[in-house]
Amino acid sequence: GDSVTQMEGPVTLSEEAFLTINCTYTATGYPSLFWYVQYPGEGLQLLLKATKADDKGSNKGFEATYRKETTSFHLEKGSVQVSDSAVYFCALSPSGAGSYQLTFGKGTKLSVIP
Amino acid sequence: GAGVSQSPSNKVTEKGKDVELRCDPISGHTALYWYRQRLGQGLEFLIYFQGNSAPDKSGLPSDRFSAERTGESVSTLTIQRTQQEDSAVYLCASSLGDSNQPQHFGDGTRLSIL
Numbered sequence: 001g002d003s004v005t006q007m008e009g010p011v012t013l014s015e016e017a018f019l020t021i022n023c024t025y026t027a028t029g030y031p032s033l034f035w036y037v038q039y040p041g042e043g044l045q046l047l048l049k050a051t052k053a054d055d056k057g058s059n060k061g062f063e064a065t066y067r068k069e070t071t072s073f074h075l076e077k078g079s080v081q082v083s084d085s086a087v088y089f090c091a092l093s094p095s096g097a098g099s100y101q102l103t104f105g106k107g108t109k110l111s112v113i114p
Numbered sequence: 115g116a117g118v119s120q121s122p123s124n125k126v127t128e129k130g131k132d133v134e135l136r137c138d139p140i141s142g143h144t145a146l147y148w149y150r151q152r153l154g155q156g157l158e159f160l161i162y163f164q165g166n167s168a169p170d171k172s173g174l175p176s177d178r179f180s181a182e183r184t185g186e187s188v189s190t191l192t193i194q195r196t197q198q199e200d201s202a203v204y205l206c207a208s209s210l211g212d213s214n215q216p217q218h219f220g221d222g223t224r225l226s227i228l
Contacts, residue, residue, distance in 0.1 A: 004156070036219075043118070044157075044205065044219035089156065100145060100164070100209075101173075102217065104156035 002027040006090045006105035013080055013112050021075040021108050023064075023090035031092040033057075033066050033073040034102070038087045047075075047088070080112045116140075118220035120206050126226045129198060135191040135223045139208030146189050147207040147217060148181055157205060163189060164211070193225075201227045 007022040025031065035047040035057070048057030053068035062077045073090060090105040119138040127133055139146050144165045149157040159173040163183040174180070178196075183189035193200055203224050207217040 034216075043221040044207075046216045046218075049216070091157075100147070100162055101159050101170075102147075102149075102157070103159070106154065106156045 002103045004090050004103055004105040006108055010109040015114050016079045019077040019080045023073045025071050025092050029095040031094050034091040035075050036089040082112045085112045118208050118218055120220035120223050124224045128228050132194045135204050137189045137206030143208035144186050145209045148191050149205040151203045196227045198227045
């Protein structure tokens with residue numbers, strides 16, 4: 001079945017550091033890919049998404065590119081802020097039937113220190 | 115309200131008791147989803163409702179779990195004869211439809227089985 005593997009945390013960075021959170025997936029066909037974020041005390045929020053190969057999703061300074069050849073969707077940000085401290089989840093939804101079913105990775109906790 | 119609302123936010127109960135969790139989706143959202151998040155794990159899909167269609171119950175872990183939704187309104191997730199392994203955060207999400215529409219999540223119900 002479909003699966004998502006993301007780097008284990010926790011990740012601790014200093015403010016203004018470069019962030020990469022790796023995410024790879026296993027799925028048939030062409031799934032849609034997502035990054036969700038959960039800030040402390042809040043619910044999951046969609047951060048960005050990409051629906052086809054080579055698409056780049058971006059939001060709030062974060063970017064991720066859908067790489068079909070490496071089955072990856074790594075999350076990057078050039079300069080993190082303390083307010084980016086949260087848990088980040090990579091997810092996919094399959095193409096075709098059952099496309100509503102999101103499969104999530106286990107989450108990566110990011111802590112940004114001043 | 116503006117977002118998905120879940121109640122209660124926390125529930126502590128004894129093993130063997132039944133529990134009922136409630137989800138109020140965003141008005142106008144035809145699709146509703148339930149997920150379970152165990153400690154340190156990603157979200158597991160439980161059940162999906164879309165309008166008046168038959169729900170996809172393929173993610174329910176056992177026959178102790180059931181869910182209902184009337185039309186496009188409130189949904190309840192019921193766990194009968196709770197077990198300690200049922201302890202988790204139960205998340206509800208809603209969306210405008212399926213197939214790449216972003217899912218909007220509630221804050222979840224944290225269920226603890228003693």
